[in-house]
Amino acid sequence: MADRIIQLKKLPESPIDERKFRINYREALNAAQFAAAAHRDGPLLVIAGAGSGKTRTLIYRVARLIESGAPPGAILLLTFTRRAAQEMLRRVERLIGERGGQVAGGTFHSFANTVLRRHGAAIGLKPGFTILDRSDMEDVINLLRGRMGFGTKERRFPKKGAIAEAISMARNKGRELKDELEADFAHLLEHEAEILAIAAAYETYKRERGLLDYDDLLYRLASLMREHEGVRNRLSDTYRHILIDEYQDTNAIQAELARLLAATHQNVMAVGDDAQSIYSFRGADFRNIMEFPKLFPGARIIKLEENYRSLQGILDLANEVIDRAAEKYSKALFTERRGEFRPVLVRARDEQTQSRFVAQRILELREEGVSLDEIAVLFRSSFHSFDLELELQRRDIPFVKRGGFKFIETAHIKDVLAHLRVIANPADAVSWMRALTLTPGVGARRAERIIESIVARERPEDALADAAAQAGLRAQAALDGCVRLAATLARLREAGRRPADQLADVIEYYAPLLREAHPDDYPKRERDLEHFQNLAERYRSLDAMLADMALEPPTDSIGDVLAVEPEEGHVTLSTIHSAKGLEWRAVFVIWAAEGRFPGPMSASPEELEEERRLMYVAATRARDELYLTYPIHMFDRSLGYVMGRASRFLDDLPAEVLPTALLQEEDDAAPA
DNA sequence: CTTCTCCCTGTTTTT
DNA sequence: CAGGGAGAAG
Numbered sequence: 001m002a003d004r005i006i007q008l009k010k011l012p013e014s015p016i017d018e019r020k021f022r023i024n025y026r027e028a029l030n031a032a033q034f035a036a037a038a039h040r041d042g043p044l045l046v047i048a049g050a051g052s053g054k055t056r057t058l059i060y061r062v063a064r065l066i067e068s069g070a071p072p073g074a075i076l077l078l079t080f081t082r083r084a085a086q087e088m089l090r091r092v093e094r095l096i097g098e099r100g101g102q103v104a105g106g107t108f109h110s111f112a113n114t115v116l117r118r119h120g121a122a123i124g125l126k127p128g129f130t131i132l133d134r135s136d137m138e139d140v141i142n143l144l145r146g147r148m149g150f151g152t153k154e155r156r157f158p159k160k161g162a163i164a165e166a167i168s169m170a171r172n173k174g175r176e177l178k179d180e181l182e183a184d185f186a187h188l189l190e191h192e193a194e195i196l197a198i199a200a201a202y203e204t205y206k207r208e209r210g211l212l213d214y215d216d217l218l219y220r221l222a223s224l225m226r227e228h229e230g231v232r233n234r235l236s237d238t239y240r241h242i243l244i245d246e247y248q249d250t251n252a253i254q255a256e257l258a259r260l261l262a263a264t265h266q267n268v269m270a271v272g273d274d275a276q277s278i279y280s281f282r283g284a285d286f287r288n289i290m291e292f293p294k295l296f297p298g299a300r301i302i303k304l305e306e307n308y309r310s311l312q313g314i315l316d317l318a319n320e321v322i323d324r325a326a327e328k329y330s331k332a333l334f335t336e337r338r339g340e341f342r343p344v345l346v347r348a349r350d351e352q353t354q355s356r357f358v359a360q361r362i363l364e365l366r367e368e369g370v371s372l373d374e375i376a377v378l379f380r381s382s383f384h385s386f387d388l389e390l391e392l393q394r395r396d397i398p399f400v401k402r403g404g405f406k407f408i409e410t411a412h413i414k415d416v417l418a419h420l421r422v423i424a425n426p427a428d429a430v431s432w433m434r435a436l437t438l439t440p441g442v443g444a445r446r447a448e449r450i451i452e453s454i455v456a457r458e459r460p461e462d463a464l465a466d467a468a469a470q471a472g473l474r475a476q477a478a479l480d481g482c483v484r485l486a487a488t489l490a491r492l493r494e495a496g497r498r499p500a501d502q503l504a505d506v507i508e509y510y511a512p513l514l515r516e517a518h519p520d521d522y523p524k525r526e527r528d529l530e531h532f533q534n535l536a537e538r539y540r541s542l543d544a545m546l547a548d549m550a551l552e553p554p555t556d557s558i559g560d561v562l563a564v565e566p567e568e569g570h571v572t573l574s575t576i577h578s579a580k581g582l583e584w585r586a587v588f589v590i591w592a593a594e595g596r597f598p599g600p601m602s603a604s605p606e607e608l609e610e611e612r613r614l615m616y617v618a619a620t621r622a623r624d625e626l627y628l629t630y631p632i633h634m635f636d637r638s639l640g641y642v643m644g645r646a647s648r649f650l651d652d653l654p655a656e657v658l659p660t661a662l663l664q665e666e667d668d669a670a671p672a
Numbered sequence: 673c674t675t676c677t678c679c680c681t682g683t684t685t686t687t
Numbered sequence: 688c689a690g691g692g693a694g695a696a697g
Contacts, residue, residue, distance in 0.1 A: 080687075109687050134686085159691090214687050281685060381684050403685080411689080441697095443675045472673085475697085551687070577685045599684060614685085 021067050023095065029060055036302045037061040040068070043296035044269040045289070049331045050318065050620035051309030051583065054271050058243055059088060061269065062103060063096045065241055076239035076261070077105035080246050082552040084581050088245070104239065108254055110551045112217040116224070119231050123224050128543060130425040131550035132213040135409065138164045139430050144201045146444070150194045158188050158195070167199050171215040172283025174252040209427040218253045225260040236264040246581065247272030247292065251283035259295055268296060275322050275329040278577060278614050280606070305331050309583050311339040314626050316657050318619040321649050325612050326605065343619070343626040345592070345650055345660045350633040355391035357629060357663055358588050362397055362571055365586055372398065373569035374585035378576050378618050380597040384590060385573050392571065403575030408553035412514055412525040413532060417549060419506045423492045424542050426460050438513055439485055441478025446471045461489035484509065499545045500536040507533065576618045587622035592647045593630035615649040
């Protein structure tokens, strides 16, 4: 006789008692957001439209993981910019208290830096490696090109920037340089053999001297984890929950890092928006986000489509812009937010008028009670704001500018840094080159000879004076200069010195050289050095300071007006790239004109598609008000004044979605 | 042979 | 505005 069968009932999907949590997640989040935040284990992909509470969802998921018992240190939050990382960690801390501060987080690059300094020995890395930024990379390439004798006779050898770009792109796409050149750098193929030789020499050079460029940080971390199962499992066990923001901007290596980090648990949450992929120039491919379910089989997919940021009129515009994209995107944004506002396309007479309009409207907004902190002006390329910066200065409107040139990239800061880097890594020949050629009478040739004879030493500066004499330096002034440099470096190397004091010594040594080199504008540059000095005070180790300067440099170039009444806030001027993930109550997009946005460099259909997404990103930064402007008369260097046309991304939009306005002088007629 | 100086050009976007 | 090239000067 058969046993009696008793049916065991399946428990309902979510038996979790919400009351055990301190935070009321159901109240704080909508259904889709809640599903994402409450997700426990296994891969999860969140496709989140602009303004759909993506960051909020991430933060609540972190909080919930911790409330469910995950140690904060086991949660790793990877982002693309330091600002995004800091902002998130701050909000986590506010939500759940100081334990939130123990959550690990940062950019892919800074995470790689930390891991490689600790575990890099397994792949032959010294912990004291130096990080090369893009211009350092170009300096090395230039040095090698010279050494190898390329481009001296021939006129048309590719520029160092082009070579660096090709090398970097190949790395980020995980391709052979040869293939990359053939696919995307056809114009360099003429010099293929030389470029390949330079690339090979570049690799050797970096390895011999303990140098890593940005791409190496990711690439070597991936090799480390691929080749060393022990390290891989240790890292994966340490970080039981990996959360990745802006996944649409990952490239091939970053996707692999995600896979490697999740080796022992598959707990990866990726958040992104395919319509906001704007980093293909860095090797990012928005198809990555589509491939996520292939990389992590069984991934759960959640879409966030409701927008909490913008008024419907602004979303209508954004939807129209992205609707016209060649590749169709999966979402249409909608919102419950009601309001009359429609975005406006403002046609200004010329650039000056455009600037005047923006400045005037900013002042009006301030009159209406909008804080300057709630206003941003966005543009395609950082130089587009030059005229506006002057206008804002004229009217005493405080602003900060994000993106574009950072003060860390200016020659005088790099000069000062070079001296510190030589102390941190005596084998860093690029920095030696920079420091040495600053002394009068020493140029590239002699500097190289000097470096060759001293660079292998532990304290190269001890041999500096002799080497200088042997390198053919005759002039007493030049020899004296080398002696002074050696003395300064020797002092820097004394044990137990604070980075800030070391920097002060360098600046003392460097100040006369700076005045000599820039008699016209050295006061401005000295102010930058002072600013740098202040920044240095926070660091306890030179290595940490140098790594930060390469990976997470201070981004805001402080406008001269910053000191004016700081309590009233400041307008943000930003490239669209740097504005990613941020929002403001009122947003201006200037230079929304053909030839600027899209710019002249965007020719291929793919590039134009990316420009379109960029416009979409720009528009969706605005909460309540959005103004797009362009000048009717644009100045072109070769043609003089030409007629400006509205950006093709706005040109064909229906007038209900984007009405136009023309600016008029006050006494001309009725106001526009 | 090297360095310095002056004039030109041409400028995305970022870790 | 800086990076590169050409030519002058050390």
